[in-house]
Amino acid sequence: MIEIEHLTRRYGPRAVVNDVSLTVQRSEIVALVGTSGSGKTTLLRMINRLVEPSSGRVRIAGTDTATLPPHQLRRRIGYAIQGHGLFPHRSVAQNIATVPRLLGWDRARIDARVDELLDLFQLPPEEFRDRRPQELSGGQQQRVGVARALAARPELLLMDEPFGALDPVIRAQAQQDLRRIQRELGTTLLLVTHDMTEAMFLAHRIAVMDDGRLLQCAPARDILTRPASPLVQALAGEQARPFHLLSLSQVADLAQPGTAEGPPLAPETSLRDALAQCLWSGRDALPVAGGGVVTLAALRQAASGETGRTGAGASVKAGVPSPPASPPAPQ
Amino acid sequence: MIGRAALAAAALLLAAFLISPDSFAPLLEPLTRRGAPAVYTQTSLWSLTVSHLALVAGAIAASAVIAVGLGVLVTRDSGRDFLPLARMVTAVGQTFPPVAVLALAVPVLGFGDWPTLLALFLYGLLPIFENTLAGLTTLPPQVVEAARGMGMTPAQRLWRVELPLALPVILSGVRLSAVIALSTAAIGSTVAAHTLGEVIIAGLLSSNAAFVVQGGAVIATLALLIDAGFRAAESAARSRAGF
Amino acid sequence: MSAAPRISRQGLLFALIGLAGLALPLVQLRPNRIVPGEPLSLPASLGWPGWALAVPLAAALLALLPARLPPWAGLALGLTGALLSVLALGWAATALIAPDAPLARVSPAAGFWLLLLAFALAAADALARLAPPVAWRWGLLLGTVLAGAAILSSGVLGDISVMREYQSRHDVFWREAGRHLLLAFGSLGLALATGLPLGVLVHQVPRLRGAVLGALNAVQTVPSLAMFGIMIPLFGWIAATVPGAAAAGVAGIGAFPALVALFLYSLLPVVSNMAVGLASVPPPVAEAAAGLGMTRAQRLWRVELPLALPVVLAAVRIVLVQNIGLTVIAGLIGGGGFGAFVFQGLNQTAMDLVLLGALPTIALALVAGVALGLLTAQAGGAPLERTAPA
Numbered sequence A: 001m002i003e004i005e006h007l008t009r010r011y012g013p014r015a016v017v018n019d020v021s022l023t024v025q026r027s028e029i030v031a032l033v034g035t036s037g038s039g040k041t042t043l044l045r046m047i048n049r050l051v052e053p054s055s056g057r058v059r060i061a062g063t064d065t066a067t068l069p070p071h072q073l074r075r076r077i078g079y080a081i082q083g084h085g086l087f088p089h090r091s092v093a094q095n096i097a098t099v100p101r102l103l104g105w106d107r108a109r110i111d112a113r114v115d116e117l118l119d120l121f122q123l124p125p126e127e128f129r130d131r132r133p134q135e136l137s138g139g140q141q142q143r144v145g146v147a148r149a150l151a152a153r154p155e156l157l158l159m160d161e162p163f164g165a166l167d168p169v170i171r172a173q174a175q176q177d178l179r180r181i182q183r184e185l186g187t188t189l190l191l192v193t194h195d196m197t198e199a200m201f202l203a204h205r206i207a208v209m210d211d212g213r214l215l216q217c218a219p220a221r222d223i224l225t226r227p228a229s230p231l232v233q234a235l236a237g238e239q240a241r242p243f244h245l246l247s248l249s250q251v252a253d254l255a256q257p258g259t260a261e262g263p264p265l266a267p268e269t270s271l272r273d274a275l276a277q278c279l280w281s282g283r284d285a286l287p288v289a290g291g292g293v294v295t296l297a298a299l300r301q302a303a304s305g306e307t308g309r310t311g312a313g314a315s316v317k318a319g320v321p322s323p324p325a326s327p328p329a330p331q
Numbered sequence B: 001m002i003g004r005a006a007l008a009a010a011a012l013l014l015a016a017f018l019i020s021p022d023s024f025a026p027l028l029e030p031l032t033r034r035g036a037p038a039v040y041t042q043t044s045l046w047s048l049t050v051s052h053l054a055l056v057a058g059a060i061a062a063s064a065v066i067a068v069g070l071g072v073l074v075t076r077d078s079g080r081d082f083l084p085l086a087r088m089v090t091a092v093g094q095t096f097p098p099v100a101v102l103a104l105a106v107p108v109l110g111f112g113d114w115p116t117l118l119a120l121f122l123y124g125l126l127p128i129f130e131n132t133l134a135g136l137t138t139l140p141p142q143v144v145e146a147a148r149g150m151g152m153t154p155a156q157r158l159w160r161v162e163l164p165l166a167l168p169v170i171l172s173g174v175r176l177s178a179v180i181a182l183s184t185a186a187i188g189s190t191v192a193a194h195t196l197g198e199v200i201i202a203g204l205l206s207s208n209a210a211f212v213v214q215g216g217a218v219i220a221t222l223a224l225l226i227d228a229g230f231r232a233a234e235s236a237a238r239s240r241a242g243f
Numbered sequence C: 001m002s003a004a005p006r007i008s009r010q011g012l013l014f015a016l017i018g019l020a021g022l023a024l025p026l027v028q029l030r031p032n033r034i035v036p037g038e039p040l041s042l043p044a045s046l047g048w049p050g051w052a053l054a055v056p057l058a059a060a061l062l063a064l065l066p067a068r069l070p071p072w073a074g075l076a077l078g079l080t081g082a083l084l085s086v087l088a089l090g091w092a093a094t095a096l097i098a099p100d101a102p103l104a105r106v107s108p109a110a111g112f113w114l115l116l117l118a119f120a121l122a123a124a125d126a127l128a129r130l131a132p133p134v135a136w137r138w139g140l141l142l143g144t145v146l147a148g149a150a151i152l153s154s155g156v157l158g159d160i161s162v163m164r165e166y167q168s169r170h171d172v173f174w175r176e177a178g179r180h181l182l183l184a185f186g187s188l189g190l191a192l193a194t195g196l197p198l199g200v201l202v203h204q205v206p207r208l209r210g211a212v213l214g215a216l217n218a219v220q221t222v223p224s225l226a227m228f229g230i231m232i233p234l235f236g237w238i239a240a241t242v243p244g245a246a247a248a249g250v251a252g253i254g255a256f257p258a259l260v261a262l263f264l265y266s267l268l269p270v271v272s273n274m275a276v277g278l279a280s281v282p283p284p285v286a287e288a289a290a291g292l293g294m295t296r297a298q299r300l301w302r303v304e305l306p307l308a309l310p311v312v313l314a315a316v317r318i319v320l321v322q323n324i325g326l327t328v329i330a331g332l333i334g335g336g337g338f339g340a341f342v343f344q345g346l347n348q349t350a351m352d353l354v355l356l357g358a359l360p361t362i363a364l365a366l367v368a369g370v371a372l373g374l375l376t377a378q379a380g381g382a383p384l385e386r387t388a389p390a
Helices: A040-047 A070-075 A092-096 A098-102 A107-120 A138-150 A168-185 A196-202 A220-225 A230-235 A241-247 A271-281 A296-303 A312-316 B004-019 B021-031 B045-075 B077-093 B098-109 B113-137 B141-149 B154-191 B197-205 B209-240 C009-023 C042-046 C048-063 C071-096 C110-130 C134-154 C161-168 C170-204 C206-221 C224-241 C255-279 C283-291 C296-333 C339-347 C351-378
Strands: A002-011 A014-024 A029-033 A055-060 A077-081 A156-160 A188-192 A205-210 A213-218 A285-287 A293-295 C027-030 C038-040 C105-108
Touching (some): A040 A205, A138 A156, A196 A241, A205 A230, A220 A241, A241 A296, B004 B209, B045 B077, B045 B154, B045 B197, B077 C110, B098 C296, B098 C339, B113 B154, B197 B209, B197 C224, C009 C048, C009 C110, C042 C048, C048 C110, C071 C110, C105 C351, C134 C351, C170 C206, C170 C296, C224 C255, C255 C296, C296 C351
Parallel strands (some): A029 A188
16 A cells, blocks of 8 residues: 655755655554654655655555645545644534545535544534534544544545543543544554554554664564564563563453353453453453453463463464454455 | 723714714814814815725725735745744834824825825734734644645645634734724824814814814724724634634 | 755845845935925946945845855845945935035935845844844944944035935924933833833722723824824813912923823833733742742732833833834924924925934834833843834
């Protein structure tokens, strides 16, 4: 879907993005992570040419982006940013309709699309259509911002810290919504974030950047267990590594035959939550709904990154939790 | 500050005075001496008011078009080189006394309405330009970024996002210019402009306080009404812009 | 990104304005002070020395073109060019005035004003880019004022028509200048003496705020012509009817009515900025002062007033600049000041006399505006929005 080839952006002598190459599959989610100043936002903004590359090339669905007028390119690409950037002088419906109107859709089609998106984001259209952005809560504003980015059915969505301004509870909800909607629509998603947990939760692959260079782009498990350099290891959060690893798998993956006391865990509970329950209740094994148990010993092994040697679980899925490790093949 | 009722009363009173000035003669008579006329009759007050307002409206409309245009130009990428200069010229220009600008326009344009129009136009530029700059340079950055990111052309961004959001601030510049112009236009009568200043000057020349008061009161009432009108437009624009 | 252009667009604008100025007539030669005259260019009025002056002027203008011109060089070029233009004007006048035609007048024409504008803009642009520290800006202001005074007193410009007007009435000029300053500063002083306490009161008794500021706002809408005009009969009547008023200096003629009119216009900015300044003191600071055991008076004098100072200085700037301009109207009601020349000149269609009143007024307002702007910057604030009657 996106082919980034040797992309570089210089400001004076300094290369903010330095010779980055990256390919993103259709319907894949890739998270760009790195410290501030690592060049991840600049890389993202070069894809819709908010920043012009100094050298290198970006192709989207085979088309070199440099061959299109920037504003036409941007209308084909969804774009959502931190603090949402909703137009304060336009209603929610008008905000969402921005790009369809720029593209000259007819009125009926726009209205239908707006209502469809409001439904998708669980904002009842009758109630929200005519409101002003400043009459919404932070979480609602953010949802409208993403809905606006998706309005013209872009195949590609770029997001720059989309949840950066939200509090933790709303943020978790927004991440789940985004994952659900991305799976429904099959949109290709490139996301800038500085939050490794968010990246692990959402992305099929994580691209780690530092000082303008792309250090590694791989599934979360590989970033954690096979970091390409000590720097990647440090950026992935060394202390939290076992917990990140556990959060990548579900109890269904690790269940083994047996029985245990207590209320059963749902099969899609993350290993991280299962470990927390074991520790808090002082038990060595927890029952899994639908049969089987997950044991503390198995959890410990999974947390060390050696899932290959545990029985049933690891062989089921070595990849990320719910987003599949490899995106569906291009249709 | 001043309630709507007071404004409506002022408007009615003004209209009544302009339609039938003579019925106000008993009120003004105590201000006259030695049986001098209480109401100015040389030219109809109505026609003076209309030409006074026409001068102000013409000058300020021209100022607004030019000043907003210049403000837009120096805030585009291609005009940004001129921004520091524009700010400084505006700051310095505002210290030029309006009366001096009027006096300097006479050698260029002679006597009559034209020097007044020029002075009002020039002096009106500055507050509008200053406010246009303020409005266009303090837009919320995410909103501008979002407009760009969604594929609006520069012209679309200007018309659909930047100007609507800057409108309240621009309008308050126009209000300031209009109120100053209303008062400066009166001085225009010293260079033979056809304005309500004529009434005041007639009062000064004949030591007739009644003329001074009626000319001043009409202009002051007009100023209050225009000021209130612009403030209402500003707050409408502000709530439309979502501030 | 395209490569940086080699020619700066501002420089191009300044050069075009300046070259147009060189091409247009520099001066006007008139047989006497009220008839129309004959426009003359710089070389036409000075002969070959005129060419010798036109060349460096053109060179200075072209030197403004390069995009990489450092700001200090732009400033130097602008100031030098402006000085040279003024000298050229003076020399041209001296060369044109024949000893046998004492009534002939030479006045600056469009060419001179455009040259001056071009160099002044170049200097302003350079200054805006340099953004020098306040001490430098004070130095520059002082230097400019001194240089202006030196040129005027040197007699180089003695043959310019405005200076001819000055020479024929220099006693009156300085009397009116004194009167102008007295009116502008006197009304400011009165407004500060009454407006600052009133501002403190309005801040401490919020109930008064609406009424006081509303009334002062209404005062601002009265056109200046009417405000000055109504003072004459008003104070004439007071002087005649209130016992002791006349003895106390109240009069319907002279400077007194003008002083009161200016005072009334000055009150709104002073009162409202004092109140705004006090209201803008951060609550934690005010509370900390109270917590430290300061009395109400101590808090006001030691904490709140010093913090409100920049806002009050901004009001002083607004009022002073506004009053210097408005004082011109006093000339119309016999209150004196530079306005006397302006309106006398308009009556006689003697534009040189109008300039003799208008130019010093503008110069005074500019210097006062810049100086108080610098003071405000030193006190740590930015000038606020102006509210001005005309």
